Amino acid sequence: MSLAYEEKPDFMASGSVRVRVPAKINLHLGVGPLRADGYHDLATVYQAISLYDDVHAHRSDTLALTIDGEGAGSLPLDDDNLAVRAVKALAAHTGLPAHARLHITKNIPVAGGLAGGSADCAATLVACDALWGTGLSRDELATIAATLGSDIPFLVLGGTALGTGRGEQVNPVLAAGTWHWVVGVAAGGLSTPAVYREIDRLRELGTAPDPAGSPDPLLAALRQPDPEVLAAVLANDLQAAAVSLRPQLRTTLHAGIDEGALAALVSGSGPTCLFLARDAEHANTLAASLAGRGVCRTVRTAHGPVSGARVTA
Numbered sequence: 001m002s003l004a005y006e007e008k009p010d011f012m013a014s015g016s017v018r019v020r021v022p023a024k025i026n027l028h029l030g031v032g033p034l035r036a037d038g039y040h041d042l043a044t045v046y047q048a049i050s051l052y053d054d055v056h057a058h059r060s061d062t063l064a065l066t067i068d069g070e071g072a073g074s075l076p077l078d079d080d081n082l083a084v085r086a087v088k089a090l091a092a093h094t095g096l097p098a099h100a101r102l103h104i105t106k107n108i109p110v111a112g113g114l115a116g117g118s119a120d121c122a123a124t125l126v127a128c129d130a131l132w133g134t135g136l137s138r139d140e141l142a143t144i145a146a147t148l149g150s151d152i153p154f155l156v157l158g159g160t161a162l163g164t165g166r167g168e169q170v171n172p173v174l175a176a177g178t179w180h181w182v183v184g185v186a187a188g189g190l191s192t193p194a195v196y197r198e199i200d201r202l203r204e205l206g207t208a209p210d211p212a213g214s215p216d217p218l219l220a221a222l223r224q225p226d227p228e229v230l231a232a233v234l235a236n237d238l239q240a241a242a243v244s245l246r247p248q249l250r251t252t253l254h255a256g257i258d259e260g261a262l263a264a265l266v267s268g269s270g271p272t273c274l275f276l277a278r279d280a281e282h283a284n285t286l287a288a289s290l291a292g293r294g295v296c297r298t299v300r301t302a303h304g305p306v307s308g309a310r311v312t313a
Protein backbone atom coordinates (compact mmCIF):
# COMPACT_ATOMS: atom_id res chain seq x y z
CA MET A 1 0.00 0.00 0.00
CA SER A 2 1.33 3.48 -0.83
CA LEU A 3 -0.55 6.63 0.13
CA ALA A 4 0.97 10.09 -0.35
CA TYR A 5 0.46 12.52 2.54
CA GLU A 6 -1.44 14.79 0.12
CA GLU A 7 -4.22 12.19 -0.14
CA LYS A 8 -4.98 12.57 3.58
CA PRO A 9 -5.71 16.28 4.23
CA ASP A 10 -7.06 15.54 7.76
CA PHE A 11 -3.67 14.39 8.90
CA MET A 12 -1.97 17.28 7.10
CA ALA A 13 -4.12 19.67 9.17
CA SER A 14 -3.34 18.31 12.65
CA GLY A 15 0.23 17.15 12.05
CA SER A 16 0.34 15.18 15.30
CA VAL A 17 -1.31 12.21 17.00
CA ARG A 18 -1.34 11.14 20.64
CA VAL A 19 -1.78 7.48 21.60
CA ARG A 20 -2.27 6.08 25.11
CA VAL A 21 -1.24 2.48 25.70
CA PRO A 22 -1.63 0.27 28.79
CA ALA A 23 0.71 -2.12 30.58
CA LYS A 24 -0.06 -5.84 30.46
CA ILE A 25 -0.11 -8.47 33.16
CA ASN A 26 -0.43 -12.26 32.75
CA LEU A 27 -3.19 -13.82 34.84
CA HIS A 28 -2.04 -17.24 33.65
CA LEU A 29 1.39 -17.83 32.14
CA GLY A 30 1.98 -21.43 31.15
CA VAL A 31 5.43 -21.92 29.63
CA GLY A 32 6.07 -24.96 27.42
CA PRO A 33 9.45 -26.40 26.42
CA LEU A 34 12.16 -24.41 24.63
CA ARG A 35 11.56 -24.44 20.84
CA ALA A 36 14.16 -24.71 18.12
CA ASP A 37 13.75 -20.97 17.37
CA GLY A 38 14.76 -19.99 20.93
CA TYR A 39 11.21 -19.17 22.06
CA HIS A 40 8.87 -21.14 24.31
CA ASP A 41 5.34 -22.16 23.44
CA LEU A 42 2.97 -20.30 25.72
CA ALA A 43 -0.60 -20.58 26.90
CA THR A 44 -1.15 -17.24 28.56
CA VAL A 45 -4.05 -15.02 29.57
CA TYR A 46 -3.17 -11.36 29.19
CA GLN A 47 -4.96 -8.47 30.84
CA ALA A 48 -4.39 -4.79 30.02
CA ILE A 49 -4.29 -2.63 33.18
CA SER A 50 -4.59 1.11 33.81
CA LEU A 51 -0.90 2.02 33.93
CA TYR A 52 -0.21 3.93 30.76
CA ASP A 53 2.54 5.28 28.53
CA ASP A 54 1.74 8.06 26.05
CA VAL A 55 3.26 8.35 22.59
CA HIS A 56 3.01 11.70 20.80
CA ALA A 57 3.89 11.40 17.09
CA HIS A 58 4.49 14.50 14.96
CA ARG A 59 4.87 14.85 11.20
CA SER A 60 8.52 15.28 10.33
CA ASP A 61 10.94 14.71 7.48
CA THR A 62 13.29 12.66 9.65
CA LEU A 63 12.91 9.97 12.33
CA ALA A 64 13.60 11.16 15.88
CA LEU A 65 12.74 9.89 19.36
CA THR A 66 12.75 11.54 22.78
CA ILE A 67 11.57 10.00 26.06
CA ASP A 68 10.74 11.37 29.49
CA GLY A 69 9.32 9.91 32.70
CA GLU A 70 9.87 6.57 34.48
CA GLY A 71 13.31 5.10 33.60
CA ALA A 72 13.72 7.39 30.57
CA GLY A 73 17.47 7.85 31.03
CA SER A 74 18.15 4.11 30.73
CA LEU A 75 16.41 3.61 27.37
CA PRO A 76 18.04 3.54 23.91
CA LEU A 77 16.91 6.13 21.35
CA ASP A 78 18.16 4.25 18.28
CA ASP A 79 17.18 1.03 16.48
CA ASP A 80 17.40 -0.84 19.80
CA ASN A 81 14.23 0.97 20.82
CA LEU A 82 11.10 -0.94 19.78
CA ALA A 83 9.32 2.33 18.96
CA VAL A 84 11.95 3.16 16.31
CA ARG A 85 11.58 -0.38 14.92
CA ALA A 86 7.81 0.11 14.81
CA VAL A 87 8.16 3.23 12.62
CA LYS A 88 10.48 1.37 10.25
CA ALA A 89 8.29 -1.74 10.11
CA LEU A 90 5.15 0.27 9.33
CA ALA A 91 7.06 2.29 6.71
CA ALA A 92 8.32 -0.91 5.07
CA HIS A 93 4.79 -2.35 5.07
CA THR A 94 3.13 0.75 3.60
CA GLY A 95 5.89 1.99 1.28
CA LEU A 96 6.00 5.38 3.03
CA PRO A 97 9.20 7.01 4.31
CA ALA A 98 10.00 6.20 7.98
CA HIS A 99 9.49 9.79 9.06
CA ALA A 100 8.05 10.82 12.42
CA ARG A 101 9.11 12.76 15.50
CA LEU A 102 8.11 10.68 18.52
CA HIS A 103 7.94 11.70 22.14
CA ILE A 104 7.20 9.00 24.72
CA THR A 105 6.06 9.82 28.24
CA LYS A 106 6.68 6.74 30.37
CA ASN A 107 4.74 5.66 33.42
CA ILE A 108 5.12 1.91 32.91
CA PRO A 109 8.22 0.67 34.75
CA VAL A 110 11.10 -0.40 32.46
CA ALA A 111 12.15 -4.11 32.38
CA GLY A 112 9.48 -4.84 34.99
CA GLY A 113 7.48 -7.67 33.41
CA LEU A 114 4.74 -5.24 32.39
CA ALA A 115 5.71 -5.03 28.69
CA GLY A 116 6.51 -1.31 28.79
CA GLY A 117 8.78 -1.40 25.71
CA SER A 118 6.26 -3.53 23.83
CA ALA A 119 3.52 -1.06 24.81
CA ASP A 120 5.47 1.84 23.29
CA CYS A 121 5.96 -0.23 20.15
CA ALA A 122 2.22 -0.97 19.86
CA ALA A 123 1.39 2.70 20.50
CA THR A 124 3.86 3.85 17.83
CA LEU A 125 2.30 1.53 15.24
CA VAL A 126 -1.16 2.92 16.02
CA ALA A 127 0.14 6.53 16.11
CA CYS A 128 2.03 6.38 12.80
CA ASP A 129 -0.86 4.59 11.11
CA ALA A 130 -3.07 7.54 12.09
CA LEU A 131 -0.40 10.19 11.38
CA TRP A 132 0.34 8.83 7.92
CA GLY A 133 -3.31 8.07 7.17
CA THR A 134 -2.52 4.49 6.22
CA GLY A 135 -5.72 3.23 7.89
CA LEU A 136 -4.61 -0.33 8.59
CA SER A 137 -7.01 -2.61 10.44
CA ARG A 138 -6.22 -3.76 14.00
CA ASP A 139 -5.52 -7.21 12.54
CA GLU A 140 -3.02 -5.81 10.02
CA LEU A 141 -1.31 -3.81 12.79
CA ALA A 142 -1.24 -6.93 14.97
CA THR A 143 0.43 -8.87 12.14
CA ILE A 144 3.21 -6.26 11.89
CA ALA A 145 3.37 -6.16 15.72
CA ALA A 146 4.00 -9.92 15.86
CA THR A 147 7.20 -9.47 13.82
CA LEU A 148 8.50 -7.02 16.47
CA GLY A 149 7.82 -8.95 19.71
CA SER A 150 5.66 -11.65 21.25
CA ASP A 151 3.37 -9.52 23.41
CA ILE A 152 3.00 -6.51 21.10
CA PRO A 153 -0.12 -7.81 19.25
CA PHE A 154 -1.91 -8.03 22.61
CA LEU A 155 -1.12 -4.37 23.38
CA VAL A 156 -2.71 -3.33 20.07
CA LEU A 157 -5.82 -5.29 21.12
CA GLY A 158 -6.04 -4.75 24.92
CA GLY A 159 -8.80 -6.05 27.19
CA THR A 160 -8.35 -9.67 28.30
CA ALA A 161 -7.11 -12.23 25.78
CA LEU A 162 -5.73 -15.72 25.43
CA GLY A 163 -2.24 -15.73 23.94
CA THR A 164 -0.82 -18.82 22.22
CA GLY A 165 2.16 -19.64 19.99
CA ARG A 166 5.00 -17.60 21.50
CA GLY A 167 2.28 -15.26 22.87
CA GLU A 168 1.72 -13.40 19.59
CA GLN A 169 -1.50 -15.20 18.59
CA VAL A 170 -4.19 -13.41 20.59
CA ASN A 171 -7.91 -14.00 20.91
CA PRO A 172 -10.17 -11.89 23.13
CA VAL A 173 -11.87 -13.73 26.02
CA LEU A 174 -14.90 -12.85 28.08
CA ALA A 175 -14.07 -11.01 31.31
CA ALA A 176 -17.20 -10.32 33.38
CA GLY A 177 -15.70 -7.94 35.91
CA THR A 178 -13.22 -5.23 36.73
CA TRP A 179 -10.36 -6.37 38.92
CA HIS A 180 -8.28 -4.12 41.18
CA TRP A 181 -4.56 -4.63 41.45
CA VAL A 182 -1.73 -3.29 43.53
CA VAL A 183 1.44 -3.16 41.48
CA GLY A 184 4.67 -3.45 43.48
CA VAL A 185 7.53 -2.12 41.38
CA ALA A 186 10.98 -3.44 42.34
CA ALA A 187 14.24 -1.51 42.18
CA GLY A 188 16.00 -2.57 38.97
CA GLY A 189 14.69 -4.79 36.19
CA LEU A 190 15.07 -8.43 35.17
CA SER A 191 16.09 -9.58 31.68
CA THR A 192 13.26 -11.56 30.05
CA PRO A 193 15.61 -13.99 28.20
CA ALA A 194 17.50 -14.59 31.49
CA VAL A 195 14.25 -15.48 33.28
CA TYR A 196 13.25 -17.92 30.49
CA ARG A 197 16.75 -19.47 30.66
CA GLU A 198 16.34 -19.84 34.43
CA ILE A 199 13.02 -21.72 34.14
CA ASP A 200 14.67 -24.09 31.63
CA ARG A 201 17.55 -24.61 34.11
CA LEU A 202 15.23 -25.23 37.07
CA ARG A 203 13.22 -27.71 34.99
CA GLU A 204 16.38 -29.54 33.96
CA LEU A 205 17.41 -29.75 37.61
CA GLY A 206 13.93 -31.00 38.49
CA THR A 207 13.42 -28.21 41.04
CA ALA A 208 10.79 -26.15 39.18
CA PRO A 209 7.25 -26.27 40.60
CA ASP A 210 4.55 -28.14 38.69
CA PRO A 211 3.66 -26.31 35.47
CA ALA A 212 0.61 -24.03 35.44
CA GLY A 213 -1.17 -26.40 33.04
CA SER A 214 -4.35 -25.50 31.20
CA PRO A 215 -5.69 -21.93 31.36
CA ASP A 216 -9.29 -23.24 31.42
CA PRO A 217 -9.89 -22.75 35.20
CA LEU A 218 -8.62 -19.17 34.86
CA LEU A 219 -10.86 -18.55 31.83
CA ALA A 220 -13.84 -19.88 33.83
CA ALA A 221 -12.97 -17.57 36.77
CA LEU A 222 -13.02 -14.57 34.43
CA ARG A 223 -16.63 -15.28 33.46
CA GLN A 224 -17.81 -14.14 36.91
CA PRO A 225 -16.86 -11.01 38.89
CA ASP A 226 -15.79 -12.40 42.32
CA PRO A 227 -12.06 -11.63 42.82
CA GLU A 228 -11.72 -14.45 45.39
CA VAL A 229 -12.53 -16.94 42.62
CA LEU A 230 -9.92 -15.36 40.34
CA ALA A 231 -7.38 -15.27 43.18
CA ALA A 232 -7.50 -19.06 43.52
CA VAL A 233 -6.45 -19.76 39.92
CA LEU A 234 -3.79 -17.13 39.09
CA ALA A 235 -0.61 -18.89 37.91
CA ASN A 236 2.77 -17.94 36.47
CA ASP A 237 5.39 -20.53 35.47
CA LEU A 238 8.05 -17.79 35.35
CA GLN A 239 7.53 -16.87 39.00
CA ALA A 240 9.90 -19.57 40.33
CA ALA A 241 12.57 -18.40 37.88
CA ALA A 242 12.17 -14.72 38.77
CA VAL A 243 12.32 -15.57 42.50
CA SER A 244 15.37 -17.76 41.92
CA LEU A 245 17.18 -14.84 40.25
CA ARG A 246 15.86 -12.27 42.75
CA PRO A 247 15.18 -14.07 46.07
CA GLN A 248 13.94 -10.91 47.80
CA LEU A 249 10.78 -11.13 45.66
CA ARG A 250 9.66 -13.92 48.01
CA THR A 251 9.61 -11.36 50.86
CA THR A 252 7.61 -8.92 48.71
CA LEU A 253 5.02 -11.57 47.78
CA HIS A 254 4.64 -12.68 51.43
CA ALA A 255 4.31 -9.06 52.57
CA GLY A 256 1.34 -8.58 50.23
CA ILE A 257 -0.44 -11.68 51.57
CA ASP A 258 0.30 -10.58 55.18
CA GLU A 259 -1.29 -7.22 54.40
CA GLY A 260 -4.48 -8.87 53.12
CA ALA A 261 -4.04 -9.33 49.36
CA LEU A 262 -6.32 -12.04 47.93
CA ALA A 263 -3.37 -13.32 45.88
CA ALA A 264 0.21 -12.35 45.08
CA LEU A 265 2.16 -13.22 41.94
CA VAL A 266 5.08 -12.07 39.86
CA SER A 267 4.05 -10.13 36.74
CA GLY A 268 5.29 -11.86 33.56
CA SER A 269 9.06 -12.31 33.82
CA GLY A 270 9.18 -9.91 36.83
CA PRO A 271 10.40 -8.37 38.96
CA THR A 272 7.14 -6.40 39.39
CA CYS A 273 4.78 -8.13 41.85
CA LEU A 274 0.98 -8.04 41.56
CA PHE A 275 -1.47 -8.19 44.43
CA LEU A 276 -5.16 -8.76 43.84
CA ALA A 277 -7.50 -6.62 45.96
CA ARG A 278 -11.22 -7.04 46.71
CA ASP A 279 -12.16 -3.64 45.23
CA ALA A 280 -10.76 -0.17 44.53
CA GLU A 281 -10.86 0.90 48.19
CA HIS A 282 -9.10 -2.27 49.32
CA ALA A 283 -6.45 -1.68 46.62
CA ASN A 284 -5.77 1.79 48.07
CA THR A 285 -5.39 0.54 51.66
CA LEU A 286 -3.31 -2.43 50.54
CA ALA A 287 -1.05 -0.14 48.50
CA ALA A 288 -0.53 2.15 51.51
CA SER A 289 0.30 -0.81 53.81
CA LEU A 290 2.71 -2.31 51.28
CA ALA A 291 4.43 1.05 50.75
CA GLY A 292 4.90 1.16 54.54
CA ARG A 293 6.66 -2.26 54.50
CA GLY A 294 9.43 -0.87 52.29
CA VAL A 295 9.61 -4.01 50.13
CA CYS A 296 9.05 -2.23 46.77
CA ARG A 297 10.62 0.79 45.07
CA THR A 298 7.15 2.15 44.22
CA VAL A 299 3.63 0.91 44.81
CA ARG A 300 0.83 1.77 42.39
CA THR A 301 -2.81 0.79 41.97
CA ALA A 302 -4.43 -0.18 38.68
CA HIS A 303 -7.58 -1.84 37.37
CA GLY A 304 -8.21 -4.08 34.42
CA PRO A 305 -9.24 -4.85 31.83
CA VAL A 306 -8.77 -1.61 29.84
CA SER A 307 -8.51 -1.09 26.08
CA GLY A 308 -5.31 -1.42 24.05
CA ALA A 309 -3.38 1.35 22.26
CA ARG A 310 -5.86 4.13 21.37
CA VAL A 311 -5.62 7.53 19.69
CA THR A 312 -6.54 10.14 22.30
CA ALA A 313 -5.94 13.38 20.34
Ligand code: C5P
Binds near residue numbers: 042148150194
Ligand atom coordinates in the same frame (compact mmCIF):
# COMPACT_ATOMS: atom_id res chain seq x y z
O1 C5P B 1 9.28 -11.72 21.76
P1 C5P B 1 10.17 -10.89 22.62
O2 C5P B 1 11.24 -10.19 21.83
O3 C5P B 1 9.44 -9.95 23.54
O4 C5P B 1 10.90 -11.92 23.57
C1 C5P B 1 12.02 -11.56 24.33
C2 C5P B 1 12.76 -12.82 24.76
O5 C5P B 1 11.98 -13.56 25.70
C3 C5P B 1 13.04 -13.80 23.64
O6 C5P B 1 14.25 -13.48 22.98
C4 C5P B 1 13.15 -15.12 24.39
O7 C5P B 1 14.40 -15.23 25.02
C5 C5P B 1 12.11 -14.96 25.49
N1 C5P B 1 10.80 -15.52 25.11
C6 C5P B 1 10.65 -16.90 25.07
N2 C5P B 1 9.45 -17.44 24.70
C7 C5P B 1 8.39 -16.64 24.43
C8 C5P B 1 8.51 -15.24 24.47
C9 C5P B 1 9.75 -14.71 24.82
O8 C5P B 1 11.60 -17.64 25.34
N3 C5P B 1 7.22 -17.20 24.10
